[in-house]
Amino acid sequence: MIRVARAVPVLALTLVAMSACRRQQPETEPAPVEPAPVTVDSAAIRDSIARAEAERRAAEEAAARAERERRLAEARATFAAPVYFDYDSSELLPDARAALDAKVPLMTANAGLRIRVSGHADSRGSDEYNIALGQRRAAAVKRYMESQGIAADRVEITSYGEERPAVEGENEAAWAQNRRAEFEILAGELTNIGG
Amino acid sequence: MMLFPRLPRTHALAALGALLLAAPVVGAQDPTPPGVTIGLNYRPGTKPGVLVLPVTGAAGDSVRAILMRDFDYSNRLAVIGDWRRPDEAPVPVGAAANYPLYARLNASAVVQVSVTPSGLTVSMHDVAKQAVARTRAFPLGAAPNSPEWRLALHAVSDELESWITGQQGIAATQIAFSRGGRIYTIHSDGAAMRAVTDGRGIAMMPAWHPSGRQIAYSVMGDAGTQVLIRDLASGAVRRISSPTGANVTPAFSPDGQTIFFGYAEERGMDIYAVPLGSGARRQVTVGRGTDNLSPAFSPDGRRIAFTSARSGKPQVWATDVDGGDPELLTTFNFGDQGERTNPDWSPDGRRIAFQSLVRGQYQVTTLTVRDRNVRQHTDVGVNEDPSWAPDGRHLAFSSTRGGSQQIWILDTETGVMRQLTTGGGKTRMAAWSPRLGDPAAP
Numbered sequence: 001m002i003r004v005a006r007a008v009p010v011l012a013l014t015l016v017a018m019s020a021c022r023r024q025q026p027e028t029e030p031a032p033v034e035p036a037p038v039t040v041d042s043a044a045i046r047d048s049i050a051r052a053e054a055e056r057r058a059a060e061e062a063a064a065r066a067e068r069e070r071r072l073a074e075a076r077a078t079f080a081a082p083v084y085f086d087y088d089s090s091e092l093l094p095d096a097r098a099a100l101d102a103k104v105p106l107m108t109a110n111a112g113l114r115i116r117v118s119g120h121a122d123s124r125g126s127d128e129y130n131i132a133l134g135q136r137r138a139a140a141v142k143r144y145m146e147s148q149g150i151a152a153d154r155v156e157i158t159s160y161g162e163e164r165p166a167v168e169g170e171n172e173a174a175w176a177q178n179r180r181a182e183f184e185i186l187a188g189e190l191t192n193i194g195g
Numbered sequence: 196m197m198l199f200p201r202l203p204r205t206h207a208l209a210a211l212g213a214l215l216l217a218a219p220v221v222g223a224q225d226p227t228p229p230g231v232t233i234g235l236n237y238r239p240g241t242k243p244g245v246l247v248l249p250v251t252g253a254a255g256d257s258v259r260a261i262l263m264r265d266f267d268y269s270n271r272l273a274v275i276g277d278w279r280r281p282d283e284a285p286v287p288v289g290a291a292a293n294y295p296l297y298a299r300l301n302a303s304a305v306v307q308v309s310v311t312p313s314g315l316t317v318s319m320h321d322v323a324k325q326a327v328a329r330t331r332a333f334p335l336g337a338a339p340n341s342p343e344w345r346l347a348l349h350a351v352s353d354e355l356e357s358w359i360t361g362q363q364g365i366a367a368t369q370i371a372f373s374r375g376g377r378i379y380t381i382h383s384d385g386a387a388m389r390a391v392t393d394g395r396g397i398a399m400m401p402a403w404h405p406s407g408r409q410i411a412y413s414v415m416g417d418a419g420t421q422v423l424i425r426d427l428a429s430g431a432v433r434r435i436s437s438p439t440g441a442n443v444t445p446a447f448s449p450d451g452q453t454i455f456f457g458y459a460e461e462r463g464m465d466i467y468a469v470p471l472g473s474g475a476r477r478q479v480t481v482g483r484g485t486d487n488l489s490p491a492f493s494p495d496g497r498r499i500a501f502t503s504a505r506s507g508k509p510q511v512w513a514t515d516v517d518g519g520d521p522e523l524l525t526t527f528n529f530g531d532q533g534e535r536t537n538p539d540w541s542p543d544g545r546r547i548a549f550q551s552l553v554r555g556q557y558q559v560t561t562l563t564v565r566d567r568n569v570r571q572h573t574d575v576g577v578n579e580d581p582s583w584a585p586d587g588r589h590l591a592f593s594s595t596r597g598g599s600q601q602i603w604i605l606d607t608e609t610g611v612m613r614q615l616t617t618g619g620g621k622t623r624m625a626a627w628s629p630r631l632g633d634p635a636a637p
Contacts, residue, residue, distance in 0.1 A: 088508070126509070126534075126536040126557070127399070127623065129504075129509055132441060132459055133486065156439075158439075160415065
């Protein structure tokens with residue numbers, strides 16, 4: 001960006017200088033058959049224009065690359081975002097389905113991806129039962145992804161029960177954050193943001 | 196005092212009894228006249244007084260303190276004197292038997308111990324008969340105050356308790372539990388805590404093999420939770436479950452031949468049975484997508500109690516070990532939001548202990564198998580995972596009543612509680628061992 005900023009004024013100055021030269025020609029003089037551009041259309045200026053053009057293209061590419069990176073980061077965040085559940089339930093809520101609907105095209109666009117879905121529970125309920133509940137949550141996510149065309153062998157599931165809370169605390173805000181399924185990439189890379 | 200912040204009421208009463216000499220030890224309603232209970236079968240509600248005479252020789256004070264404490268923790272005996280002050284004995288060292296004094300101290304039984312090169316010789320005086328009722332030598336083997344020596348001495352306590360009450364004690368036992376992702380064992384008196392697992396993954400839900408020589412447990416790793424069996428002597432570990440999925444809450448059958456546990460992959464959790472010899476895994480419960488876990492065997496090995504969410508909220512059910520005749524044990528009304536989980540079947544078969552959600556917190560609760568009488572035993576803090584002692588009377592459980600989650604012991608008959616573990620963070624999932632070691636065969 002710094003290079004672009006510096007290149008623009010140089011180009012502008014050159015163009016101003018060219019038009020100024022033209023305007024200084026006296027009107028009484030007969031117009032020359034051939035313009036005398038040799039004095040202004042120098043190799044240096046051609047180089048400068050080419051350089052500016054290259055730099056503009058590079059800047060555009062950099063901007064496009066930054067945009068791609070931004071969208072990729074966004075896609076990775078979309079992919080990694082947990083989905084949340086109601087208390088003692090493995091039913092996919094509308095928000096969870098929407099979150100999964102955003103992940104599925106990424107799985108489709110990145111055929112090499114293999115992932116692990118881990119189910120978690122809040123601290124209520126027995127520690128033992130919560131492992132079963134977490135497993136059921138992860139399985140519900142996997143089943144939904146399968147129903148959306150993702151091959152079963154690309155999705156591994158596990159449960160951490162209430163052993164790895166996202167948020168510590170014994171209140172509804174903490175519990176709601178902890179009743180979740182998380183997504184982790186086991187193999188492959190998310191490089192294609194798809195459609 | 197630091198280790199046992201809540202003194203069982205019996206201590207204070209025993210001390211008071213010793214001070215007031217002839218005062219009854221367990222309160223005004225105790226109908227037992229001093230000195231007539233020895234040799235009688237144990238009757239609930241009566242506590243024979245027992246006096247342990249001062250013990251001379253190497254580790255004599257330790258021997259006396261350990262015996263006194265074991266008798267006290269049995270909640271079946273009124274111990275005369277305070278085991279925290281083994282040097283303060285109400286009778287002089289080496290004095291001749293003084294039955295009138297013993298009777299005034301409210302002792303039914305007097306334990307006289309001599310330390311021998313191979314262990315102990317114990318005489319039990321029957322105060323009513325003014326005579327020695329029984330004498331026996333107990334080899335202790337290991338070095339004084341080593342864990343093995345202490346366990347052997349606990350077995351002596353248990354045998355002496357059966358001489359007095361007709362009921363063998365539970366001192367020679369250990370409690371396994373989970374803390375910081377590792378399995379530990381600790382003696383029933385709170386001594387000799389030892390880590391059993393190495394700290395890889397999160398190890399939890401210990402269960403004792405009926406031999407007392409192996410512990411099964413679950414280890415949570417990144418790929419899932421597996422059931423392992425560890426040999427306590429050799430440290431050898433064997434994986435029993437599949438390498439993936441959730442495999443939790445192992446329990447050995449009473450004959451020690453089979454292990455049951457909850458297993459879930461993608462269609463809910465069911466209880467499976469795996470023979471420890473040869474043979475294939477077999478599905479026991481048919482939960483059809485619901486969660487079924489925490490098997491607990493009836494002592495005859497024919498049925499299991501377990502947690503099932505098949506009727507909505509988790510409840511305690513029972514079924515035959517082949518999966519037949521499933522039955523809801525805990526009361527359930529439509530719309531009931533209660534949860535009852537983690538059953539343990541008492542060794543006498545009469546009761547099932549479990550945790551019941553009461554106003555948002557789990558409480559230790561028992562149910563009589565025959566007539567379904569429910570009794571809530573705790574109401575302070577969160578109280579979970581009850582595990583029966585071999586006497587079918589005491590329960591180990593985790594409780595937050597003291598601030599942090601620790602293992603506590605409850606006497607279901609008197610309601611007396613004591614804290615078993617301290618410090619070290621969240622301590623949970625207690626499992627009481629069977630009686631360990633031969634009760635010191637001569």
